[in-house]
Amino acid sequence: MAPFDRPRTGGSPAGIAAGDTWWYAAVAGEAAGSFSARIRIRMRRACLAAVLLLTVAYAGLVLTTTGRRWADAALAGRRADPAVARLLREHPTLQGLGTLSLLLAVLLLVAVGVLRKRYAHLGAALGTVAVALLAAELLQRYAPGPRYLDAAGVAVPGGFPSSPAVLAAGLALGLTLVVPHRLRAVAVGLGTLWAVALGAYSIASGRHRPGDVIAADLLVLAAFAALVALLARKGKVRPAPRRGLPPQRLLVTVPLVLLALGGLAAGAYLLGDCLPAATGPLPAELPRTAHRCGQALAAGTGAAVALVLLGLLRHVDLDPGTASYRITHPVDEDPFSEEPDHEIS
Numbered sequence: 460m461a462p463f464d465r466p467r468t469g470g471s472p473a474g475i476a477a478g479d480t481w482w483y484a485a486v487a488g489e490a491a492g493s494f495s496a497r498i499r500i501r502m503r504r505a506c507l508a509a510v511l512l513l514t515v516a517y518a519g520l521v522l523t524t525t526g527r528r529w530a531d532a533a534l535a536g537r538r539a540d541p542a543v544a545r546l547l548r549e550h551p552t553l554q555g556l557g558t559l560s561l562l563l564a565v566l567l568l569v570a571v572g573v574l575r576k577r578y579a580h581l582g583a584a585l586g587t588v589a590v591a592l593l594a595a596e597l598l599q600r601y602a603p604g605p606r607y608l609d610a611a612g613v614a615v616p617g618g619f620p621s622s623p624a625v626l627a628a629g630l631a632l633g634l635t636l637v638v639p640h641r642l643r644a645v646a647v648g649l650g651t652l653w654a655v656a657l658g659a660y661s662i663a664s665g666r667h668r669p670g671d672v673i674a675a676d677l678l679v680l681a682a683f684a685a686l687v688a689l690l691a692r693k694g695k696v697r698p699a700p701r702r703g704l705p706p707q708r709l710l711v712t713v714p715l716v717l718l719a720l721g722g723l724a725a726g727a728y729l730l731g732d733c734l735p736a737a738t739g740p741l742p743a744e745l746p747r748t749a750h751r752c753g754q755a756l757a758a759g760t761g762a763a764v765a766l767v768l769l770g771l772l773r774h775v776d777l778d779p780g781t782a783s784y785r786i787t788h789p790v791d792e793d794p795f796s797e798e799p800d801h802e803i804s
Contacts (some may be wrong), residue, residue, distance in 0.1 A: 494698055498775055499691035502684045507769055508683035513620075513674055520670035521604040521619055529734055529749055530668040536750025538779050543663045543750070554664065558658050561623065564630040564650070572637040580636040580777065585688060588629035591682040594677065595620045621667040624675035627654035628761065632683050634769055640699045641775045644769055648711030651765035655718065662754055669753025676757075676764045683768060690777065699776035714770075715762045722759025726752050 520526040537543045547553075549735055572581025598620060631650030638646045658672040729752035733745055 495691045495694050495696055498696050499688050501771060502688035502691065505767065506681045506684035506688060509677050509684060513681065516670060516674050516677065517598075517602070517619065517725055520668075520674075521602075525734060526670070526702050527557045527605060530670055530753075532733065532746045532749035533669050533753035534665055534750075535660070536746035536748070536753075537663050537665055539747040539784075540750055549663060553660055557660055558624075560653065560657070561626055561630070563642075564627070568630055568637065573633070575637060575639075577637050577778070583690075584633035584636045587682050588626065588633060588679075589681050589687045591629050592622060594678060594682070595625045599793060602729050605607070608728040618667045618671045620674035620678050621658070621661060621671035622675075623661060624654070624658045624667065624672045625679055627657045628679040628764065629682070629693070630654070630675050632679055632765065635683070635768065635772060636777055640778065642706045643772070645711050647716050647765055647769060651715060651762060652711075652718075655761040658757050658761055660755055662750075662757060669757045672757040673760045676761045680768060684771070687772065687775075687777070694780070695777070697776050709782050714767075715766055719759050719762035719766055722757075722762065724759075726756030726759055729755065740779045 520530055568584065569581065572578065572584070597616060599622075602619070604619065628651075631647060631654045634646040634650055635643055658667075658675075660670055661667045663673060687696070728747055735746040735751050
């Protein structure tokens with residue numbers, strides 16, 4: 460709820476502080492509080508749903524033998540796919556370009572927040588990305604699951620969730636806090652397409668399994684849903700004007716919708732044909748099919764996560780509101796005191 464209509468400990472509403480808009484607090488306070496409450500409940504449910512899906516992905520892909528064999532088959536399938544092998548062979552600098560793009564994305568997010576003077580929102584976005592990265596590192600190190608061997612035969616923690624994918628998705632969704640509402644869909648859509656491309660390359664290069672990228676997207680969605688719920692709890696959200704979809708927004712949202720629907724549908728279709736048995740040798744064609752299935756599911760999940768967040772915040776403005784009339788008198792002074800030289804006619 461908004462700060463001015465949040466009940467005190469004793470039950471009475473909070474008083475108006477200097478700097479508040481008196482007419483908004485007196486006339487529209489209840490409506491604004493109900494809007495904040497609806498957004499808080501909506502984002503809290505989205506956070507819980509993302510955590511539940513992350514738990515299901517962890518249980519299915521990490522704790523079960525069939526899930527681990529599917530992930531290993533998808534990892535081995537990149538060598539059996541000639542298109543992927545040719546891409547990695549002809550473009551060995553893609554890994555360096557991916558790291559450079561992550562650095563540039565951080566600088567872009569900071570630059571937009573500084574130029575628009577949204578320092579608090581910029582700090583919240585960067586802090587949420589840092590919390591998501593910390594949660595990913597803790598899950599990699601301490602969550603129960605198999606340990607893998609590196610090239611030297613040394614056991615290393617698993618990559619569930621993928622830290623680079625968490626960073627990429629977090630930077631893309633972090634734009635929701637620093638860009639204007641009218642440009643939010645375009646900025647987040649372009650950032651999501653870039654993050655999906657980085658996730659696809661990490662799977663194709665063998666650095667991460669498809670489940671690692673899927674879990675990273677769900678973790679970032681849970682983190683930003685929790686952040687918006689916190690902002691709504693503090694009354695930092697307000698209704699946005701309802702406008703039609705401009706053409707530039709459609710140019711980004713339509714590819715995202717197609718990618719989400721096509722990726723999830725193709726992945727679900729291929730998943731039934733590429734789930735290996737818990738024991739026994741893998742069929743010859745299974746690794747290649749599992750790799751394509753994992754790529755489709757990871758891409759579809761990344762696009763779907765962005766669409767879900769944009770849909771939840773479609774009519775929600777996160778920019779701080781500006782007040783036309785502000786209280787400049789001391790808090791204990793009556794704002795309607797009559798003066799002998801001033802009369803309202």
